[in-house]
Amino acid sequence: MKLVRSISEMNALCRAARSGGELLGLVPTMGALHEGHLSLVRTARKKSDVVAATIFVNPTQFGPNEDFAKYPRALESDRALLEREGVELVFAPSVEEMYPQGAVTWVVVEGLSERLCGKSRPGHFRGVTTVVAKLFHIVGPDLAFFGQKDAAQVAIIQRMVRDLGMPVTIEVCPIVRQTDGLAISSRNAYLSAQERKSALVLHRSLTRVQKLFESGERDSASLISATKHEVAAEPTVRLDYVEIVDPETLEPETAVTKSTLVAMAAFVGQTRLIDNIVLEP
Ligand code: AMP
Numbered sequence: 199m200k201l202v203r204s205i206s207e208m209n210a211l212c213r214a215a216r217s218g219g220e221l222l223g224l225v226p227t228m229g230a231l232h233e234g235h236l237s238l239v240r241t242a243r244k245k246s247d248v249v250a251a252t253i254f255v256n257p258t259q260f261g262p263n264e265d266f267a268k269y270p271r272a273l274e275s276d277r278a279l280l281e282r283e284g285v286e287l288v289f290a291p292s293v294e295e296m297y298p299q300g301a302v303t304w305v306v307v308e309g310l311s312e313r314l315c316g317k318s319r320p321g322h323f324r325g326v327t328t329v330v331a332k333l334f335h336i337v338g339p340d341l342a343f344f345g346q347k348d349a350a351q352v353a354i355i356q357r358m359v360r361d362l363g364m365p366v367t368i369e370v371c372p373i374v375r376q377t378d379g380l381a382i383s384s385r386n387a388y389l390s391a392q393e394r395k396s397a398l399v400l401h402r403s404l405t406r407v408q409k410l411f412e413s414g415e416r417d418s419a420s421l422i423s424a425t426k427h428e429v430a431a432e433p434t435v436r437l438d439y440v441e442i443v444d445p446e447t448l449e450p451e452t453a454v455t456k457s458t459l460v461a462m463a464a465f466v467g468q469t470r471l472i473d474n475i476v477l478e479p
Pocket residue numbers: 226227228229233234235237238343344345346347348371372373374375381382383384
């Protein structure tokens with residue numbers, strides 16, 4: 199496994215890796231790797247001849263009052279984990295390498311980027327699409343692997359790839375959860391023992407929605423109100439949003455008549471967590 203710091207070297211190695219027609223798979227991450235990331239890596243390993251992972255805490259997707267500075271960084275242990283999974287190339291550039299001084303070029307998926315997390319985190323998805331587009335240019339992957347955990351991110355990247363005709367196939371991998379249901383996230387490390395318990399309310403409320411749906415409820419307002427009730431009963435948790443939307447356009451749906459995304463975000467203490475489920479009539 200090779201750890202690469204510069205764009206030019208990564209680009210040269212990726213070109214060489216594909217020169218015999220090999221399929222190159224890319225797993226973009228912000229590091230502090232956990233089982234969620236590793237499930238993407240394992241799927242990439244199965245579906246590609248060569249696997250490249252990237253570790254980059256992307257400053258442009260964090261708001262001014264968000265956790266960029268304290269976001270967990272663990273390059274040495276990440277490197278060991280990726281080596282064990284048989285990854286060939288790890289790209290871990292510096293901020294200066296990815297954003298040359300005076301960089302003013304952005305990739306923006308209009309409309310979709312203002313929905314769901316984009317509403318409460320202005321500029322977040324612009325940062326995501328810009329960095330992912332850059333990584334696609336540098337690596338030139340045939341396949342790129344993303345987690346359903348970030349369902350809006352998936353929709354926005356798929357739209358970017360379609361709109362810009364990028365020659366890459368997006369593969370979406372299921373949410374990996376802890377045994378009690380909490381979706382695994384690098385930010386779970388911020389939770390105190392008490393908050394860790396309270397955080398279960400996200401999964402619990404989505405499970406409630408799933409059950410109501412299975413018993414015949416199709417009205418989005420009723421499903422949303424059930425979630426709000428569940429969260430309100432957890433005093434240390436503040437709901438940011440819960441929405442029922444089309445998984446591709448992220449437009450609100452008033453009723454669940456086709457495959458529909460239920461997405462939520464909530465603050466558990468100071469930590470903002472997200473989760474979602476897809477309802478399939
Ligand atoms: P991050 O490092 O948080 O930017 O995540 C990198 C990738 O891992 C994204 O595509 C995430 O959706 C995915 N990911 C993070 N947590 C999980 C999880 N619990 N299950 C599945 N994928 C995940």
